[in-house]
Amino acid sequence: MSESLFWLEDFEQALVAARQRHQPVLLMFVREGCAGCAKMEAITYRDAAVQAELTEGFILLRQDIQRDRLVRVRYAAVWTPSFYVLDVRGAAHHVELGYLPPEDFWLVLRLGRAKELVPRGRYPEAIALLNEALERFPDHPLAAQAMLWWAIARYLNSGGDSRQFRQDLSALLRRYPNSPEARRWPWSDPPPFG
Numbered sequence: 001m002s003e004s005l006f007w008l009e010d011f012e013q014a015l016v017a018a019r020q021r022h023q024p025v026l027l028m029f030v031r032e033g034c035a036g037c038a039k040m041e042a043i044t045y046r047d048a049a050v051q052a053e054l055t056e057g058f059i060l061l062r063q064d065i066q067r068d069r070l071v072r073v074r075y076a077a078v079w080t081p082s083f084y085v086l087d088v089r090g091a092a093h094h095v096e097l098g099y100l101p102p103e104d105f106w107l108v109l110r111l112g113r114a115k116e117l118v119p120r121g122r123y124p125e126a127i128a129l130l131n132e133a134l135e136r137f138p139d140h141p142l143a144a145q146a147m148l149w150w151a152i153a154r155y156l157n158s159g160g161d162s163r164q165f166r167q168d169l170s171a172l173l174r175r176y177p178n179s180p181e182a183r184r185w186p187w188s189d190p191p192p193f194g
Contacts, residue, residue: 007062011071014061018088024116025086026058029065034080036099047102053109085112107142114149123157144179147172
C-alpha cells in the first residue's frame with residue numbers, strides 16, 4: 001500500500017467522512033495477487049500529481065472484492081483494480097476498470113470529480129477541473145468525454161444557453177470528430193463539420 005495515502009477500509013466510515021468533508025469517495029476494489037493493483041502501488045500512486053489529486057479531492061476507500069461482498073454486490077464489481085467515484089450517499093458517478101498509468105488516472109480522477117459535482121449544481125468547480133484537464137491532456141483518449149462534461153457544466157451554469165451549448169459541441173466535433181461524444185449531436189439539423 002502507498003504509505004503516503006490513507007485508505008479507509010470501512011464503507012460507512014468513508015461515507016461519513018465524505019459528508020463531513022464535502023468530498024466524493026474514491027472506492028477501489030482490490031484482491032490478493034492482483035497484478036494491476038500492485039502496479040498502481042508501484043507506479044501510479046507514487047506520482048506526485050496523482051497523490052495531490054487523491055489527498056486534496058477524495059476520501060479514499062479500499063475494499064477487497066472477495067471479502068467485502070455487500071459493497072461488491074452493491075456496485076456489481078467484477079474486476080480488480082476497479083475505481084468508483086461515489087457521492088456522499090454512495091451513488092456511483094464514474095467507473096473505471098483496470099490498471100491506469102499516472103496521467104490516465106489523474107484525468108480519470110478529474111473527470112470523476114467533475115461528474116460528481118455537476119448533479120450537485122457545483123458547475124464552476126466542475127468547469128475549472130475540466131478546463132485544467134483539457135489544457136493538460138488535450139490529445140488524451142478521455143479528452144472528448146471531459147470536453148462533453150465541460151460543455152454540459154457550462155450549459156447548466158448558464159441557465160440553459162442552448163446557443164453556447166451548440167458552440168461548445170461544435171468545438172467538440174471539430175476537435176474530436178471520431179469520438180463517441182461527437183456522435184451525440186442532439187439537434188435535428190446535421191452537425192457542422194469542417
